[in-house]
Amino acid sequence: SSKIQSTRVGMDAAAIKQSILEHLVHTQSRFPDVASESDWYNALAHAVRDRMLERMMVTAKTYKANKSRTVCYLSAEFLPGPHLANNILALGIWQEVQEAVAQLGLDFESLLEEEVEPGLGNGGLGRLAACYMDSMATLKIPAIGYGIRYEFGIFRQEIEDGWQVEKTDKWLSYGNPWEIPRPRLRFNVHFGGHTEQFKDIDGILRVKWIPEWRVIGVAHDTPVMGYGVKNTNLLRLWSSEAAESFNFQAFNTGDYYGAVNEKVTSENLTKVLYPNDEPEAGKRLRLEQQYFFVSCSLQDMVRIYLQSGDPLDQFHHKYTAQLNDTHPAIAIPELMRLLVDRNQMDWDTAWHVTRNTFAYTNHTLLPEALEKWPLDLFKKVLPRHLEIIYEINSRFLDEARMKIHGLNGHLEKLSIIEEGARPQVRMAHLAVVGSYKVNGVAELHSELLRQNVLPDFHALWPDKITNVTNGVTPRRFMLLSNQPLAHLLRERIGCGWVTDLDSLHKLEALADDPDFQQQWQKVKRRNKERLARHALAATGQKIDPDSLFDVQVKRVHEYKRQHLNLLHIITLYNRLKDNPGLDIPPRTFVFGGKAAPGYFMAKLIIKAINSVAEVINRDPDMDGRLRVVFFPNFNVKTAHCIYPGADVSEQISLAGKEASGTGNMKFALNGALTVGTLDGANIEIREEVGKENFFLFGMTEAEVSALQQQGYHPQDYCQNDPELKSALDFLASGYFSHGDATLFRPLVDNLLNGDPYKVLVDYRSYVDCQARISEAYRDRQEWTRMSILNVARMGKFSSDRSIQEYTNNIWKIASVDVF
Numbered sequence: 001s002s003k004i005q006s007t008r009v010g011m012d013a014a015a016i017k018q019s020i021l022e023h024l025v026h027t028q029s030r031f032p033d034v035a036s037e038s039d040w041y042n043a044l045a046h047a048v049r050d051r052m053l054e055r056m057m058v059t060a061k062t063y064k065a066n067k068s069r070t071v072c073y074l075s076a077e078f079l080p081g082p083h084l085a086n087n088i089l090a091l092g093i094w095q096e097v098q099e100a101v102a103q104l105g106l107d108f109e110s111l112l113e114e115e116v117e118p119g120l121g122n123g124g125l126g127r128l129a130a131c132y133m134d135s136m137a138t139l140k141i142p143a144i145g146y147g148i149r150y151e152f153g154i155f156r157q158e159i160e161d162g163w164q165v166e167k168t169d170k171w172l173s174y175g176n177p178w179e180i181p182r183p184r185l186r187f188n189v190h191f192g193g194h195t196e197q198f199k200d201i202d203g204i205l206r207v208k209w210i211p212e213w214r215v216i217g218v219a220h221d222t223p224v225m226g227y228g229v230k231n232t233n234l235l236r237l238w239s240s241e242a243a244e245s246f247n248f249q250a251f252n253t254g255d256y257y258g259a260v261n262e263k264v265t266s267e268n269l270t271k272v273l274y275p276n277d278e279p280e281a282g283k284r285l286r287l288e289q290q291y292f293f294v295s296c297s298l299q300d301m302v303r304i305y306l307q308s309g310d311p312l313d314q315f316h317h318k319y320t321a322q323l324n325d326t327h328p329a330i331a332i333p334e335l336m337r338l339l340v341d342r343n344q345m346d347w348d349t350a351w352h353v354t355r356n357t358f359a360y361t362n363h364t365l366l367p368e369a370l371e372k373w374p375l376d377l378f379k380k381v382l383p384r385h386l387e388i389i390y391e392i393n394s395r396f397l398d399e400a401r402m403k404i405h406g407l408n409g410h411l412e413k414l415s416i417i418e419e420g421a422r423p424q425v426r427m428a429h430l431a432v433v434g435s436y437k438v439n440g441v442a443e444l445h446s447e448l449l450r451q452n453v454l455p456d457f458h459a460l461w462p463d464k465i466t467n468v469t470n471g472v473t474p475r476r477f478m479l480l481s482n483q484p485l486a487h488l489l490r491e492r493i494g495c496g497w498v499t500d501l502d503s504l505h506k507l508e509a510l511a512d513d514p515d516f517q518q519q520w521q522k523v524k525r526r527n528k529e530r531l532a533r534h535a536l537a538a539t540g541q542k543i544d545p546d547s548l549f550d551v552q553v554k555r556v557h558e559y560k561r562q563h564l565n566l567l568h569i570i571t572l573y574n575r576l577k578d579n580p581g582l583d584i585p586p587r588t589f590v591f592g593g594k595a596a597p598g599y600f601m602a603k604l605i606i607k608a609i610n611s612v613a614e615v616i617n618r619d620p621d622m623d624g625r626l627r628v629v630f631f632p633n634f635n636v637k638t639a640h641c642i643y644p645g646a647d648v649s650e651q652i653s654l655a656g657k658e659a660s661g662t663g664n665m666k667f668a669l670n671g672a673l674t675v676g677t678l679d680g681a682n683i684e685i686r687e688e689v690g691k692e693n694f695f696l697f698g699m700t701e702a703e704v705s706a707l708q709q710q711g712y713h714p715q716d717y718c719q720n721d722p723e724l725k726s727a728l729d730f731l732a733s734g735y736f737s738h739g740d741a742t743l744f745r746p747l748v749d750n751l752l753n754g755d756p757y758k759v760l761v762d763y764r765s766y767v768d769c770q771a772r773i774s775e776a777y778r779d780r781q782e783w784t785r786m787s788i789l790n791v792a793r794m795g796k797f798s799s800d801r802s803i804q805e806y807t808n809n810i811w812k813i814a815s816v817d818v819f
């Protein structure tokens with residue numbers, strides 16, 4: 001076999017130590033006595049990388065030899081998190097690396113701290129893509145993740161005077177040992193211009209696209225290792241380069257700016273991630289970014305395919321491509337262009353190939369997050385694709401007209417083109433028409449997709465819209481980030497759970513075992529102490545692990561209702577001020593999450609949380625009773641110490657708004673108990689863990705839409721609930737803002753005169769539920785039992801189960817052993 005017997009990939013501590021020292025000299029060109037922590041980190045990273053590369057090459061060779069059917073996961077966002085620890089675990093050399101590092105007198109934890117994570121995503125959608133990449137490799141599914149190598153990822157969040165401040169994320173400034181540049185893997189991507197029709201040699205009418213400008217897309221590969229298997233898949237990210245990096249004509253005429261203008265504009269394409277999570281910006285650069293990575297990815301897939309020598313009209317047998325929301329949906333007309341215009345395939349065959357290649361996952365119901373591109377903008381950027389979309393749409397409407405055989409205006413609602421003052425392209429409709437399968441990300445969400453968002457498509461194609469409930473990888477979110485728990489589990493139920501999460505069920509039998517409960521509480525205690533240490537380092541605020549840690553971490557958005565959590569805190573504060581003798585278990589409220597920079601209300605909510613925290617944390621009456629901290633820069637790395645340290649997981653979105661949630665799964669898998677509404681995957685978590693082990697409150701989705709129908713007057717709820725009224729009055733009064741009664745006026749007004757996310761309706765039910773939680777927390781034995789049963793029954797929420805469902809129900813793809 002082509003295995004290279006390299007001495008530099010030994011898996012024992014001595015070989016690893018040797019590798020680290022060799023990389024310190026040969027890669028970092030530093031002697032040990034002058035090496036910085038970052039030099040040692042890079043040396044270790046390269047030593048680990050060495051032990052991954054051959055697996056990556058053997059994997060590619062095996063897939064090629066087997067002509068394996070491959071899934072391409074097209075996503076504008078990936079949030080892989082820091083790589084070092086995860087790769088060491090996947091290689092199974094955790095002990096050996098610990099030993100090597102110790103022998104070199106280095107501190108492993110602080111080496112891990114050196115890594116800056118690739119923040120190439122906003123939140124749930126991007127992290128899910130990363131969990132799925134981990135599971136596809138672990139399940140030995142041939143897969144390629146295709147995305148954008150943003151030079152600047154999601155902004156680093158700092159809190160100044162309680163306000164979010166965005167700092168540029170220069171994640172690449174110290175280099176990135178985990179990517180392999182592929183400078184020769186480059187594709188032209190064209191933009192703008194116009195199209196011309198012509199007859200080809202056989203007299204067939206063809207269309208030529210004369211673009212206005214082009215850029216070059218260059219690949220950068222990051223190996224994604226499966227856990228406990230040899231399979232190492234690829235995350236292939238594209239960055240843009242200027243076709244012509246220097247325009248001498250312009251330079252010679254002294255137009256120095258002109259000389260480099262193309263270079264600048266071209267590189268701007270992949271300069272920065274759009275930090276919006278839900279409301280879409282509709283910006284031209286965003287559309288160009290989407291087309292750029294999609295065109296590079298499809299050209300790369302066709303390149304790999306043509307190496308097989310198989311006919312292109314069988315392309316969909318080799319590949320299936322998953323569209324991670326509508327962001328890559330332009331892939332549908334782009335594949336049509338590559339097949340028809342570039343490879344002279346006839347339209348019908350090309351359309352058959354295309355609609356049997358793509359599947360589409362929807363991640364949001366919020367109308368403002370469903371992407372629509374104005375026709376005029378689309379025509380300017382992608383004139384040929386607009387023509388193809390017109391053709392797809394007219395043929396689709398013909399098919400629909402026949403099938404519906406009714407003239408009741410359904411066609412207008414189905415059309416990919418939204419008529420009106422400023423006609424738009426509905427990317428969700430294009431994605432549904434051009435895909436063989438569509439799925440939501442939790443049962444309620446998929447049902448609401450069928451009933452509310454895509455009812456006409458559901459009527460037209462009753463079995464096209466299915467469900468695959470989200471999942472999370474137990475490798476990063478248990479084994480890696482909660483080692484005390486992992487050790488206890490290994491001791492009591494073995495290690496099978498790491499790749500077979502259902503085997504957590506074995507814990508059921510231990511739920512009432514006093515000794516095991518003891519050990520369980522010790523594990524949680526250690527994780528709370530770790531969270532307290534990180535919170536102190538990040539905020540300067542001391543928090544007491546003896547108190548109940550009540551945690552809400554996720555993007556800040558009104559539908560996620562961080563402000564409902566805040567109203568409960570103010571209520572508790574008022575109760576304790578009014579009645580210092582009130583006996584409630586001490587509570588520490590931990591918040592974390594970024595707000596889209598342009599989202600005023602979300603940023604005001606962050607300010608309100610920090611303002612309330614400031615008053616409570618320095619109020620002597622609250623010592624040992626109440627503490628509030630806002631953990632800055634919530635990301636995958638900080639999540640490692642937050643999820644394991646929580647007692648209570650806040651999943652309090654308005655029912656019908658959170659498509660699934662994945663943080664809810666990570667908390668429960670780390671022994672936190674959930675307070676939540678019947679929304680997204682909360683419903684399925686409650687079904688699995690048992691109603692008695694879940695703190696439920698609030699309206700159901702049906703009650704929400706009924707209230708919406710009948711009309712809602714938030715003031716009524718305020719008038720009828722003195723505690724609610726007083727909490728709002730306190731917020732409005734300036735009590736928490738140094739007497740400035742104007743600062744939070746917009747927030748309170750928004751709640752009293754609209755309250756689109758029905759905070760005031762669910763307030764009472766929430767506050768009462770929280771009181772139940774306080775009572776439950778008094779009985780540590782019962783609480784611990786509920787915590788153990790939660791973990792025992794969360795097996796369903798492994799991303800391995802999700803990927804198994806995609807594989808069996810959508811992709812129809814086989815796993816491939818790599819030796």
Ligand SMILES: CCc1ccc([C@H](C)CC(=O)N[C@@H]2O[C@H](CO)[C@@H](O)[C@H](O)[C@H]2O)cc1
Nearest residue numbers: 124125278280363369441658659660661662
């Ligand atoms: C166009 C701007 C934009 C950017 C990102 C998005 C994402 C779809 C938002 C997102 O991350 N949605 C979350 O996806 C998770 C993974 O499926 C779900 O668990 C969350 O409920 C959903 O909010 C929408 C619109």
